[in-house]
Amino acid sequence: GVTQSPTHLIKTRGQQVTLRCSSQSGHNTVSWYQQALGQGPQFIFQYYREEENGRGNFPPRFSGLQFPNDSSELNVNALELDDSALYLCASSFITGGGEQFFGPGTRLTVL
Amino acid sequence: GENVEQHPSTLSVQEGDSAVIKCTYSDSASNYFPWYKQELGKRPQLIIDIRSNVGEKKDQRIAVTLNKTAKHFSLHITETQPEDSAVYFCAASNAGNMLTFGGGTRLMVKP
Numbered sequence: 001g002v003t004q005s006p007t008h009l010i011k012t013r014g015q016q017v018t019l020r021c022s023s024q025s026g027h028n029t030v031s032w033y034q035q036a037l038g039q040g041p042q043f044i045f046q047y048y049r050e051e052e053n054g055r056g057n058f059p060p061r062f063s064g065l066q067f068p069n070d071s072s073e074l075n076v077n078a079l080e081l082d083d084s085a086l087y088l089c090a091s092s093f094i095t096g097g098g099e100q101f102f103g104p105g106t107r108l109t110v111l
Numbered sequence: 112g113e114n115v116e117q118h119p120s121t122l123s124v125q126e127g128d129s130a131v132i133k134c135t136y137s138d139s140a141s142n143y144f145p146w147y148k149q150e151l152g153k154r155p156q157l158i159i160d161i162r163s164n165v166g167e168k169k170d171q172r173i174a175v176t177l178n179k180t181a182k183h184f185s186l187h188i189t190e191t192q193p194e195d196s197a198v199y200f201c202a203a204s205n206a207g208n209m210l211t212f213g214g215g216t217r218l219m220v221k222p
Contacts, residue, residue, distance in 0.1 A: 040200050040212035054209050092208055102154040
């Protein structure tokens with residue numbers, strides 16, 4: 001299945017953070033979502049074959065990487081208090097609409 | 112971009128009753144409509160999905176209907192049980208497989 005690390009993370013405003021995701025074996029697409037408390041997940045961006053394939057309404061300080069070994073990263077620079085959220089990655093096949101398999105998420109708290 | 116509205120935000124039913132959650136979407140290019148169940152502190156779990164070439168799909172006590180003309184889709188849960196209590200999210204995506212989520216419905220099933 002899809003795994004994420006770390007489970008929880010506490011940072012202070014202005015710092016940088018890297019979150020990691022391991023996709024389900026064989027999946028070629030990874031998407032990242034931000035879920036604020038009490039809200040639905042918001043699409044951040046998607047990576048396909050190590051290239052950014054689409055992006056939601058998030059600033060450039062949110063960036064990502066996808067590696068050939070089914071792993072990926074979400075990097076956030078210059079953390080703001082509003083970045084506190086559950087960050088979810090989801091892997092899938094880019095087949096034109098299909099099931100995405102979510103990881104357990106990383107809970108980020110920015111103080 | 113796509114916009115998904117979900118109603119109601121909270122729903123309380125008696126055990127054994129039916130529950131209906133409704134969503135509307137804005138992008139006529141959307142062709143995949145999943146429903147996720149999320150328990151507190153857990154990852155979203157896919158419970159049922161439907162594609163735009165199908166009007167209805169059923170899986171035991173859960174069914175989803177899609178009206179492409181009106182751009183709305185609904186989740187129906189029959190014979191509700193206390194373990195159905197959770198937050199439910201609808202979502203929509205186009206060929207790019209990037210999900211736009213609704214705001215969520217907190218379902219409470221009272222024994």
